[in-house]
Amino acid sequence: MARLLCILFVLATYSISSSPTLWNDKTIVADSSRGSGLASAAEVFTNDFIIKLKPDVEKKYGDELARELEFINHGQIPTSDELYHFQHNQVKSVAPSPSFEHLLRLQLNPKVESVYQVKGYDNRLKRGYKPKLLSHRYKGMDPLYPDQWYLKNTGQAGGIPGLDLNIREAWDLGYTGKGVVVAIMDDGIDYLHPDLRDNYIKEASYDFSSNDPYPYPRYTVDWYNSHGTRCAGEVVGKADNGICGVGVAYNAKVAGIRMLDQPYMTDLVEAKSMSHKPDLIDIYSASWGPTDDGKTVDGPRRLTLQAIVHGVNKGRHGLGSIYVWASGDGGAYDDCNCDGYASSMWTISINSAVNNGETAIYDESCSSTLASTFSNSGEPIPGAGVATTDLYGNCTLHHSGTSAAAPEAAGVYALALEANPSLTWRDVQHLTVLTSTRNLLTDALHQWQTNGAGFSFNHLFGFGVLNAGNMVKMAKKWKTVPARYRCEAGRTTKQYIIPTDEVLVLEIETAACEGGNNIKYLEHVQAVLTLDSTRRGDVTINMTSPMNTNSILLRKRPRDDDNSQGFTRWPFMTTHAWGENPKGIWTLRIAFSGNMPQQGILRECRLILHGTQEAPYADEIVSSDELKLAAITEMEKEEASI
Structure with a gap:
């Protein structure tokens, strides 16, 4: 019986979290459920449960199931037609271990496909x-x-x-x-x-x-x-x-x-x-x-x-x-x-x-x-x-x-x-x-x-x-900007040693997906990195665009002593190249900035570009310059009168 409980709990805990995620906007994001090296609190369990009914079960059955098992049905999760939020007032709102009894009662129901007890993490x-x-x-x-x-x-x-x-x-x-x-x-x-x-x-x-x-x-x-x-x-x-x-x-x-x-x-x-x-x-x-x-x-x-x-x-x-x-x-x-x-x-x-x-x-x-x-x-x-x-x-x-x-x-x-x-x-x-x-x-x-x-x-x-x-x-007088495209401009899974006293320089040459999701005018740029180091807080990362704009993706954080989590597929983002043409060579520079020698490895790097193929606002740029000039002129006049 104990073995059965254990098996059922494993199935219940991971059946939803391991299901594929569908994105309308295919973009690199940070998600702690994928092991991205995020800091987290000691694991706790709440009295909230996410229920997935089987495909052939009518939606109204959610209310019936909740009443039958003495749960409160808070309805469908807004971003999914399949998932329901159940809550049970007899379960502690914060507990160090899952409620096997309630997980088992839900999972054994023939119309339930999977169940997951919601975990808590450090409060925001x-x-x-x-x-x-x-x-x-x-x-x-x-x-x-x-x-x-x-x-x-x-x-x-x-x-x-x-x-x-x-x-x-x-x-x-x-x-x-x-x-x-x-x-x-x-x-x-x-x-x-x-x-x-x-x-x-x-x-x-x-x-x-x-x-x-x-x-x-x-x-x-x-x-x-x-x-x-x-x-x-x-x-x-x-x-x-x-x-x-x-x-x-x-x-x-x-x-x-x-x-x-x-x-x-x-x-x-x-x-x-x-x-x-x-x-x-x-x-x-x-x-x-x-x-x-x-x-x-x-x-x-x-x-x-x-x-x-x-x-x-x-x-x-x-x-x-x-x-x-x-x-x-x-x-x-x-x-x-x-x-x-x-x-x-x-x-x-x-x-x-x-x-x-x-x-x-x-x-x-x-x-x-x-x-x-x-x-x-x-x-x-x-x-x-x-x-x-x-x-x-x-x-x-x-x-x-x-x-x-x-x-x-x-x-x-x-x-x-x-x-x-x-x-x-x-x-x-x-x-x-x-x-x-x-x-x-x-x-x-x-x-x-x-x-x-x-x-x-x-x-x-x-x-x-x-x-x-x-x-x-x-x-x-604004006209909506043109359609947005996403381009993976480069990727490497080759491992690079981050030198103790020098700078790791990585160059990525890109045609910005020419012939496909070609981007000529940038909005956001993501450098998605996986790296380990003996002291995460000493790692600094800079990136230079083909038009010579430098972005500081990460500066020294003197209080960060981490030596185990590092960064796992973490999307460092910059807006500083906004409006630029991304075609050419992007240069990534990773180094240590600290008093003690450190060691590190860059394990993966992806460069993701987001922007448009058409000029978003030729006329508006002129208007913007005029507006900014007018604002500066007025400011100078006020300064002169002080």
Whole structure:
């Protein structure tokens, strides 16, 4: 009997996870279920089960099976017609071992093909620097608006006038986010808050932590679960009601998706959150991710990847869901290319700048960051934080980190979608590249560069700070970009020793799939690498395009002592070659940067190109240059008048 139980459990555990994954968009991704060397918690099991019925079984049998075996049927998993989410309240929500009894009862049913008990892993952490500062209540006509320097910078708190999101121009043009729905995937939203309740949309909201339709934050003495409420206020805080400040897209609707507040995160919770109401929700904003400790390499699992891919292919009635991600708060010790959420090409990774254009002490840098918005510096400067809503009807001046940056971007994109509801997920990324401005953003370590297509970029700030006025004007007349192609430009499984004191140089010559999926204008580039080293944190990786644009794919991470996991088929991504012709020689350079000699082996390398065969916007590039020039001229005029 014991042997039978063991066999059945093995079958139950692996029957679904080993089944083939079908992708609409065949792209290299990071998935921990495939052994990609991700850091993970000690294995735990939840009270959630994924059930696969046999092909000839009617869908309605799911409810009957759940009642018969005393499970709760939470319905089909959104990205699959075959998989169902069952839950059993008699099973512990967090346990060190699987529930053999319940697995066996499900697996022995003649109409069940397979069953899998969902495992938990390290919970995702909210991104925000020093989140436990006191909140305050304010009175008057939008009393915090003068403190919202990221909307209109007049020099508050030592900032530079004009260094902001240029929101007022978009508002003056009549764009306030009307008709657009933004979901805050977080620890819940205080939807009773007087500055949020009129813009809250319950039809698009859900609590995946408690499996009910009321995503209200769980009470804690220290107000730890204020994160989502703060993010929501940045996007949709109501205008001219005398409460707190005003949202970037103050006439948009906000949905609350509560999914962070539990002991462990699961692939199922993330997947259901990111695929919730995809034809009602336009933008999903996420200010969280794997631990920003400088030694974690982690990303989305299989169901979550399927949900994101399904979102960009099918969401918004085929135009594609827009996923906005905070790039991370690990500072100089971390690299956001080790975060599989922020470095995904299906998400828009947003970093932050300070009100004087400098780098915040928590800012991570990586080649996958697309653009920046604003947040605090990480230093205790009065008035330099982000002003927004807080729990229980309160307001705060102290929202912070890239947690505050991502919702600002989501608000700007809501304005763009109001200007042109037909924008695809790729259109939004192209608009970001074209209309973001360098302004006065500066970093001592990472200088601004110009790529082969003429775009200015920065390893920390991406293509610059979002400019709402520029974006809505260009969005209004935008024509959808041409079809996107994927090209595997080169592959090698030959093993290369990474020298201790020298640089491993690997050259990949490519015709960019000429005659087939030929790419002439780049969007994203992925270098998919498998490598081992005696100290992962000392590995540095650089890649140079045929048009001589250098991308830092991985920099030194001094806290990462890993000597066993390494990287397994990890997709390092860069946006820095955007618009370039990829034909020619790509050069990969891998080296060690540390005080002690190290050893390493590159076991596999694949170069994946993504882009178009036709020029995406010949006319728009001219318009963009004119817009950027006009913005710089206005900025110089304001500077001269100070």
